[in-house]
Amino acid sequence: MEKLGINGGTPVRTTPFPLWPDFDDTERQLILEVLDSRQWWATQGTKVKEFERQWGDFHGTGPAIAVTNGSHTLELALLGLDVGAGDEVIVPNWTFVATAAAVLMVNAVPVLVDVEFGTGCIDPVAVEAAITPRTRAVIAVHIAGHPADMDALSTICKKHGLALIEDCAHAHGSSWNNQPVGTLGDAGSYSFQASKLMTGGEGGAVIAKNPDIAAKVRSFSDCGRRPGEWFYSHYALGGNYRMTEWQGAILLAQLSRFGAQQTIRANNANLLNEELALIPGVHPQSRDSRCTSQGNYCYVVRVDEKEFGASREAVRTALLAEGISLTMAYPTINTLDLFTDPAGFLPRVRSREGMQDFANLALPISQRLADETLWFTTSVLMGSSDDTRDVISAVQKVQRLAHTLDSGL
């Protein structure tokens, strides 16, 4: 009799998916070049500068500004767009904490709004409804690589004179109407943290089409300096957010194989989109026809517990036991202790005046997605089509045998 892995049966997968992050001798070679050159510092080295040029070319912009991580990139983008004390910044309630925390870090006020049910990205209607005379910017997050509705958001931001920042931490290689994400708003923010589609362990980059904004971001990221001027002149209040040459070297190697990896991920994600949607209770993230390429950091499905016949948590643990790698969905931002605990640690914010009552905020769609989604990790998308068929078989098997699970409904 067929048995689930979690109940002692043979798992669908007994061999692991491709390891992530991926690397080969290209990384090794470039790191050794940095080592031997003794130029480990980006200010004097060549690797970060070359990566900035290539990542800018990838987007059709001037050089990117490569920095420490994808949290600092958000802060730098906000600073580069003159967002500061008391300004309101509209952010989606379903994202990683950094999107909202960056707003607090520049002493501005995050205003949380709901997301669209199909894609999980910020809802333009909710954005427009949240605009006040104090609103200065909107941050769109391209969830699991699916771009937010950048047509509607751009129109709203233009109409109200707001800056539009794209948090592209999940969206390397995504495009909207054939235009790369990161270039659709005023500034694009990337993360190269370990789980991302390109990684230097840590790292981040800001993209800005407008050279004045790019110059400001660069200056803030480099102790308020201006390129080409005396090292000890500081024109603005900035910090040291510089990337190291080690990261620059690794990211150059990662970028060189990105296109080929992207094709593999896209093919596997298409197969999953077609097949998983046929399984009762499984609803893959929807795909807007204007999303012309999806970077696919992770792969997101929503589990309708009643239709599936088991709780989301039971499905998650059963899939893990079948050898399928999953991560937890983000909790909603308004439920994080940072925001709900009256004694919460908001170091640079003197009072909560003007802030939403986070604990009692009703943003039902983001809450539903946080409660109902499963996130398959990037490595699951990096195998062959046979590997992807194993993912499909595993979900089919768990659904077929849902009644044998403890939390079968």
Ligand SMILES: Cc1ncc(COP(=O)(O)O)c(C=O)c1O
């Ligand atoms: C949507 C989003 N924004 C920002 C970040 C922050 O990036 P980093 O971890 O590089 O600081 C992440 C990282 O996980 C993210 O997922």
